[in-house]
Amino acid sequence: MNLIDKAILEWSYKTKKGYPDINSQEDIALFESIFGFKLLSESAFEKQVRQQLIDKFPEALNTMGDDYRVANKGKINANEFVQYIKDTFGSETEVKVIPPKQTPNRSRSFNAFLFKVDGREVNLNLAGGATANKGVAFEQQVVDDLNNFKNEVKEFTHQKLVEAIIKEFNLTEDNFEVKAVGSQNQRRSLKFTSDGPLISTPGEQTIAQTLADLILVKDGKQHYLSLKYNETLTFFNSGTKNVFTDQDVADGKISNPNGVALLEMLGIDNEVFCRVFNEYKEDKSGTNFKEFHKNIEPDQTKLNNLMLSGIGSGYYMVKGADSGNFDFFFIDDDYLQKAAKPTSGVFVEYGGSGGVAKRVNVKFTTGKYRITINIRNKQGGVAPTHIMADYKLI
Numbered sequence: 354m355n356l357i358d359k360a361i362l363e364w365s366y367k368t369k370k371g372y373p374d375i376n377s378q379e380d381i382a383l384f385e386s387i388f389g390f391k392l393l394s395e396s397a398f399e400k401q402v403r404q405q406l407i408d409k410f411p412e413a414l415n416t417m418g419d420d421y422r423v424a425n426k427g428k429i430n431a432n433e434f435v436q437y438i439k440d441t442f443g444s445e446t447e448v449k450v451i452p453p454k455q456t457p458n459r460s461r462s463f464n465a466f467l468f469k470v471d472g473r474e475v476n477l478n479l480a481g482g483a484t485a486n487k488g489v490a491f492e493q494q495v496v497d498d499l500n501n502f503k504n505e506v507k508e509f510t511h512q513k514l515v516e517a518i519i520k521e522f523n524l525t526e527d528n529f530e531v532k533a534v535g536s537q538n539q540r541r542s543l544k545f546t547s548d549g550p551l552i553s554t555p556g557e558q559t560i561a562q563t564l565a566d567l568i569l570v571k572d573g574k575q576h577y578l579s580l581k582y583n584e585t586l587t588f589f590n591s592g593t594k595n596v597f598t599d600q601d602v603a604d605g606k607i608s609n610p611n612g613v614a615l616l617e618m619l620g621i622d623n624e625v626f627c628r629v630f631n632e633y634k635e636d637k638s639g640t641n642f643k644e645f646h647k648n649i650e651p652d653q654t655k656l657n658n659l660m661l662s663g664i665g666s667g668y669y670m671v672k673g674a675d676s677g678n679f680d681f682f683f684i685d686d687d688y689l690q691k692a693a694k695p696t697s698g699v700f701v702e703y704g705g706s707g708g709v710a711k712r713v714n715v716k717f718t719t720g721k722y723r724i725t726i727n728i729r730n731k732q733g734g735v736a737p738t739h740i741m742a743d744y745k746l747i
Contacts (some may be wrong), residue, residue, distance in 0.1 A: 361624055361676025376390055379421075382520070383627060384530045387639075389741060396420045396421070397420070397478065398470075398475070399420050399421045399433060399474055399477060400420035400421075402442075402470050402475050402477070403416070403420065403421070403477060404416075404726060405440055405441055405442075406423065406437060406438065406477075407423070409437070409441050410427070410437050410732060411442065412426075412427060412732045412733035412734040413425070413426060413437070413731075413732040413733040414426065414427065414430055414437070417480060419478075421459065421477050421478060422460075422477070422480050423477055423478065423479050423480065424477045424480060424481060425479050425480060425481040425698050426481070426658075426733050427731065427732050427733035428481075428520050428733075429479075429731060430488075430731070431450050431464050431466075431479070431488070431489050433590075433731065434466060435450065435466065436467055436540065438466065442468070442470050444539075446468050446469070446470075447468060447469070448466055448467070448468045449466070449467040449468070450464050450465070450466055450467075450489045450535075451464065451465040451466075451467060452464060452489055452490040453492060455493075455699055457478075458478070459477060459478065460478045460480070461513075462480075463478050463479060463480045463481070463513050464478065464479055464489055465477065465478050466478075466479065482507050486581075487535065487537075487582050487583065487675075488580075488581070488582040491511075491580060491582045491673045492533065492535045492566050492567065492580045493533070494510045494511060494668045495511060495514070495515065495518075495567065495612065495671070495673075496531055496533045496588075497510070497513055497717050498510055498515045498568060499515065499518070499524075499569075499628070500531060502515065502519065502524070502526065503526050503527070503529075503531075504526070505526055510664055511673060511679070513677075513679065514671070514673065514679040514681060516607040516681075517681050518569075518578075519557065521669075521681070522569060522571055522576065522661045524569075524571070526573070528571060529569055529570060529571040529731055530569070530570040530571075531567060531568070531569055531570075532567065532568040532569075532570065533566070533567055533568065534564030534566060534568055535567065535580065536564075536567055539554075539555050539558070539563045540555060541553060541554060541555075541563060541589050541590070541591055541663075542591055542592065543591045543592075543593070543596060543611075543615070543740070545611045545614060545615075547657075548610070548658045549618055549652065549654070549655030549659060550614060550615045550655070550659055551615070551658060551659060551662040552659065552662040552663040553591045553662075554704035555650055558666070559667060560662075560664075560665025560666070560667070560668075561577040561645060561665060561666070561667035561668035562577060563665075564577070564579040564581040564665060564668055565577035565578060565579060565668060566578060566579055567580060567671075574697070576669065577667065577668040577669065578668065578669045578671050579668050579669065579670055579671065580671045580673070581670070581671070581672045582672070582673050582674070583673075583675065586672070586743065586744055586745070587741050587742065587743050587744070588660075588663045588664050588742040588743075588744055589663040589740075589741065589742050590739060590740075590741045591739065591740050591741075592739055593615075593728065593737055593738060593739055594738055595611075596609060596611050596615060597609070597612050597728070597736070598611045598612075599736045600629070600734045602627050602630050602631065603631065603736075604627075604736070605624060605627045605631065606623055606624055606627060607623050607626065607627065610732055614738070617652065618651060618652045618655045618656060618659070619651050619656070619699075619701075619715045619726065620649030620650060620651040620652075620701060620715070621649075621701060621713060621715070621728075622645070622703075624643065625645050626703070626713055626728075628640065628642070628703075629642055629703050629704050629711065629712070629713055630711055630730075630735050630736050630737060633694065633704075633709070633710075633711045633735055634709075637709045639709055640709075641660075641703035641704065641706075641707075641708040641709050642703035642708045642709070643703075643704070643707070643708035644708075645701075645703045646699075646700070646701065646702050646703060646708070647700070647701060648659060648698045648700050649699055649701050650699070651715075653695060656695060656699075656717075657694050657695065658744075660692075660693035660694075660695075660719070660724070660742070661689065661690075663665075663693075664684070664692050664741050665684070665689065665720045666684050666685055666688070666691055667684070667685070667687050668683075668684055669681065669682065669683050669684070670682055670684055672746075680746065681709060688721070691719065691720035691721050692719055692720065692721040693719060694719055695717045695724075696718055696719055696720055697716070697717050697718035698717065699715060699716070699717045699718075700715075700716045700717070701713065701714070701715055702714040702715075702716065705727075710729075711729060711730050711735050711737075712727050712728065712730075712737075713727065713728050713729070713737075714726070714727045715727070718747070721747060722744040722745060722746060722747060723744065723745045723747060724742060724743070724744050725742070725743045725744070726740065726741070726742050727740070727741050727743065728740045729741075
């Protein structure tokens with residue numbers, strides 16, 4: 354038996370299957386730990402990692418010419434891609450998002466996503482679609498501005514905003530720390546209770562902790578800042594695949610009790626809801642559902658509970674814009690009550706505002722915001738996958 358045969362035999366003996374699988378990250382890592390060198394080049398490794406992501410989310414992702422580039426055919430945003438990475442390689446995977454034109458991002462147009470798989474660095478670009486470059490860049494710029502202040506720099510990318518933050522917390526160069534946590538992209542799932550459908554937080558975390566993109570630590574106290582950019586923003590973005598199953602939608606009626614509860618709370622007709630997705634055509638030639646648009650009577654108490662759980666309190670809202678204007682304020686319990694309680698009628702748009710899209714909108718106004726709850730597909734397919742609450746300040 355020659356040396357190569359012996360090496361393969363030793364490798365095979367230690368694999369779970371009894372033979373090495375070149376497509377298994379575990380088997381590749383095992384080889385490298387035994388023999389002390391990399392079996393795959395960096396390029397080949399990134400290509401393998403990319404393929405695992407594509408295999409798990411084929412409706413949203415695809416290959417491109419360069420091994421490190423991922424085609425964004427589902428037009429997902431940066432936070433959603435971070436969640437895809439965590440779903441594929443483990444919820445504890447730390448992902449750093451690097452805006453375009455910043456080292457080590459290899460792209461001048463799209464975000465880079467840095468993370469480790471089996472101890473090896475991966476650097477992928479998500480190319481095309483809604484990659485949320487401005488929002489990610491805004492978060493990083495505010496962090497950089499505050500760290501520059503610690504180094505006695507007095508000129509900032511977001512001058513007036515950073516000055517407002519410094520004044521609010523009475524910051525000096527050496528009395529605070531800043532932690533960037535936006536890339537953690539913590540999941541907020543739907544949960545169903547006797548108070549109605551609610552938006553949950555991970556573990557024992559508060560909503561403020563979950564929503565934070567930036568944490569200021571001063572005098573031993575943590576202050577949570579949620580950073581947003583431009584006009585249309587989102588309070589929550591939760592998956593619905595287990596609530597509105599593909600089979601239920603195809604059958605023409607949601608039978609899952611949680612799905613039924615969610616539709617009833619929002620005042621959405623079950624069968625028309627399914628028709629929106631079943632009769633959708635990409636070329637917009639499908640059924641136009643504008644005739645079904647109407648004012649409805651939702652369960653106001655449960656709708657209010659949903660929004661209370663989705664907005665939360667105990668954190669600062671920081672919103673930037675292309676114009677240079679900004680909003681910076683604390684969301685306390687009093688503000689939350691006004692922000693969450695509907696003050697207008699509720700209007701349902703089947704097929705979106707034009708009647709032919711693969712979505713259903715529920716629109717209303719609260720004491721602080723114009724809210725659009727929308728149920729739609731965000732993974733490149735047709736059947737609904739997410740419920741989101743978009744908002745604009747009044």
